[in-house]
Amino acid sequence: MTPDRTSIPPADDLAGRAFHLIGIGGAGMSVVAEILAERGAVVTGSDAGGGDAFDRLREMGLTVHLGHDAANVPADATVVVSTAIKDTNPELRAARRRGQPVMHRSEALALAxxxxxxxxxxxxxxxxxxxxxxxxxxxxxxxxxxxxxxxxxxxxxxxxxxxxxxxxxxxxxxxxxxxxxxxxxxxxxxxxxxxxxxxxxxxxxxxxxxxxxxxxxxxxxxxxxxxxxxxxxxxxxxxxxxxxxxxxxxxxxxxxxxxxxxxxxxxxxxxxxxxxxxxxxxxxxxxxxxxxxxxxxxxxxxxxxxxxxxxxxxxxxxxxxxxxxxxxxxxxxxxxxxxxxxxxxxSFAGTGRRFEARGEVGGVRVIDDYAHHPTEIVALLAAAREVADARGGRVIALFQPHLFSRTRNFADRFGAALAGADQTIVTAIYPARERQEDFPDVTGQCITDQIPAHARYIADAHAAALAAAADARPGDLILTIGAGDVTRLGAVILEALAERGATDTPR
Incomplete structure (x- = not known):
């Protein structure tokens, strides 16, 4: 490879420049915040929900605000947004009213x-x-x-x-x-x-x-x-x-x-x-x-x-x-x-939420994975089958669809992919940027209708997690799958398994 090369700028080339990141706790935005801060920029931000990344940035010494308010935005900052930030966001509106520069997250990353x-x-x-x-x-x-x-x-x-x-x-x-x-x-x-x-x-x-x-x-x-x-x-x-x-x-x-x-x-x-x-x-x-x-x-x-x-x-x-x-x-x-x-x-040990082990109780192992496209799920279940077969167990999939539009477009392919599990539970769709009222007939049941008898639709996520734990027996693998907040259900499943007892017979 012989690309055009320029000298690497000094680490402090962004020193003194202020950036305010709206939605700073998100996976992509928090990464940009860390890199800008490490290159010497003054980084602030806000997030509606907080979370682990938000807490990590606060521990790094960044000024981060829980909730969105126009008062959070420094007047001298370049405001960084993702596509998920709406024009009605009070911080974005305030920045535009003052004539502050606004750039997309990817542009900020390219700058860094x-x-x-x-x-x-x-x-x-x-x-x-x-x-x-x-x-x-x-x-x-x-x-x-x-x-x-x-x-x-x-x-x-x-x-x-x-x-x-x-x-x-x-x-x-x-x-x-x-x-x-x-x-x-x-x-x-x-x-x-x-x-x-x-x-x-x-x-x-x-x-x-x-x-x-x-x-x-x-x-x-x-x-x-x-x-x-x-x-x-x-x-x-x-x-x-x-x-x-x-x-x-x-x-x-x-x-x-x-x-x-x-x-x-x-x-x-x-x-x-x-x-x-x-x-x-x-x-x-x-x-x-x-x-x-x-x-x-x-x-x-x-x-x-x-x-x-x-x-x-x-x-x-x-x-x-x-x-x-x-x-x-x-x-x-x-x-x-x-x-x-x-x-x-x-020696690569993986990335977070990619076949990530969450724990094992009573011979039942819980794995969390970000897969949210049918092809990803096919690959995930193939890998899970290797593990489950070696343990003499089954694969139980707990899937949270991501986006109503993706569920509508790929329901049949999701069904075919999830048919590779021994037991499948589909819970309510994680809406992200979409609204249920715009897709009134689209639910997780659109997927389970495409799967043979071993699939169930349980809209309540907590109840779905308890059902997965109840189905499990020693040797089994339970997968929590999806790009939304399904990742939190691993702890619910492990707690339910512990309460059931290592030697209890599953229902």
């Missing part, structure tokens, strides 16, 4: 990342794990990267950090097109499955946003794309045709054009060798075209061959190995030796 080799990781799913893996591995090999991940990287105990090294790894959000505010040196696209149709309207518009995203690459930059996903592979073909440097990765062999060459000039193949409840064994091989035109057939004499390189992951699931292949490809572009990168990825 300027001067680095910016690595943007995008995709409908898999981007948190892939970006977390890359941040962890670069840290482990001593590159000291900066990063902004939409979840806590467990080994690093944070989702954001400003490092002294040249790389800045960021999870790039496509949901509101904000990833188009970046100018990356490297882009990773994990998949392009239609989502966020409440914003985009059509699958074609969603796919076009990724085409626009690749156009944001800096001169000399590289696009890294998962070839196992049909939409992402189409993107790779289009980018390569425009002359963009492209690396594909996947479980497939090198992707061939009609003329016999690679898609782009490189391909990373991941081969799964062994699947275990405690992890995955794989090997990685990279082909890279060495002839100038890149048009001759893929044969050893026309390619640089790297590998095979052993990859031993401590997390289960083929999807995790696929994400690791994308991170490995990026690490090589950032100058890490192939074996060192693979070894560093092997």
């Amino acid at each position: 990342a300027r001067g680095r080799d910016f690595v943007a990781v995008a995709g409908a799913h898999g981007k948190t794990t892939t970006s977390g893996m890359l941040a962890h591995a670069l840290t482990a090999v001593g590159q000291d990267p900066s990063f902004a991940i939409g979840g806590v990287v467990r080994s690093l105990n944070t989702g954001a950090r400003v490092g002294a090294g040249p790389a800045f790894v960021a999870e790039a959000d496509e949901s509101d097109r904000s990833f188009l505010n970046y100018e990356p040196a490297l882009e990773i696209v994990t998949n392009i499955e239609p989502d966020h149709l409440d914003n985009y309207g059509t699958a074609a518009a969603f796919a076009q946003a990724f085409v626009d995203f690749t156009a944001r690459l800096r001169p000399g930059g590289r696009l890294i794309v998962c070839a196992d996903d049909a939409g992402a592979l189409r993107l790779a073909h289009a980018a390569a045709a425009r002359g963009t440097a492209v690396t594909t990765y996947g479980t497939c062999s090198p992707q061939l054009r009609e003329d016999g060459g690679l898609v782009g000039d490189a391909h990373v193949q991941v081969e799964i060798l062994d699947r275990r409840a405690t992890g995955t064994s794989a090997r990685l091989t990279r082909w890279r075209q060495t002839d100038e035109g890149g048009s001759r057939p893929v044969r050893p004499e026309n390619c640089e061959l790297l590998g095979p390189v052993a990859l031993e992951l401590s997390l289960p699931g083929d999807h995790v190995a696929l994400d690791a292949a994308g991170a490995w490809a990026a690490g090589l572009e950032l100058g890490v030796e192939p074996e060192a990168m693979a070894q560093a990825l092997g």
Whole structure:
């Protein structure tokens, strides 16, 4: 990779600049707050609900307010908002009335990342794990990267950090097109499955946003794309045709054009060798075209061959190995030796709310996961099955749908995905930015109607958690699944299991 490079600005280049973040307790916004503060900015903020991230920022010494009030906004601050902040927010209205600058969260992140080799990781799913893996591995090999991940990287105990090294790894959000505010040196696209149709309207518009995203690459930059996903592979073909440097990765062999060459000039193949409840064994091989035109057939004499390189992951699931292949490809572009990168990825322990163990009582293990798209749930249940089978137990899924529009659009696919559990309980939809009155006929039952007899709809989330605990027996895995507040139900389930007693027979 030979992107344009500029000198890294001093750590205090934002010193004295004031930023006020509305919704500072949110996963994405809190990361921006941490990075701006670490670069010397004066950061304040407010949040309607508080939470762990909000409390952490307060412990860092930031001035944060619970609740929104015009008086919270410093008159000299640039106000930072996300798409979720409405025009009626009193702080935003006050800032606009005073003529204060207002920027989107992604623009603030791009400002904080300027001067680095910016690595943007995008995709409908898999981007948190892939970006977390890359941040962890670069840290482990001593590159000291900066990063902004939409979840806590467990080994690093944070989702954001400003490092002294040249790389800045960021999870790039496509949901509101904000990833188009970046100018990356490297882009990773994990998949392009239609989502966020409440914003985009059509699958074609969603796919076009990724085409626009690749156009944001800096001169000399590289696009890294998962070839196992049909939409992402189409993107790779289009980018390569425009002359963009492209690396594909996947479980497939090198992707061939009609003329016999690679898609782009490189391909990373991941081969799964062994699947275990405690992890995955794989090997990685990279082909890279060495002839100038890149048009001759893929044969050893026309390619640089790297590998095979052993990859031993401590997390289960083929999807995790696929994400690791994308991170490995990026690490090589950032100058890490192939074996060192693979070894560093092997010590990755996951990110918060991605197959995160919440506890075990009476032989029943509770796992929490952020999956909220059908494909994510398929991958999650496949990994859970590996664990449950090793324990001689079943998989019980407690799913909270996220958004009425997504539930309406994908009810049949959610049903097909959740049919992979032995028992499924669906609870009320987490509305986020939407209102039930705009979708009067859409409930979680739209999903359970698509599943065989082992599924139930229990609207009350607390009652749903108690039902999951009551169903469980030793060896079972209970999964709390979704992007909303379903994560709090893990504690409810564990408490119910404890009250039931380790040796009681479940109802």
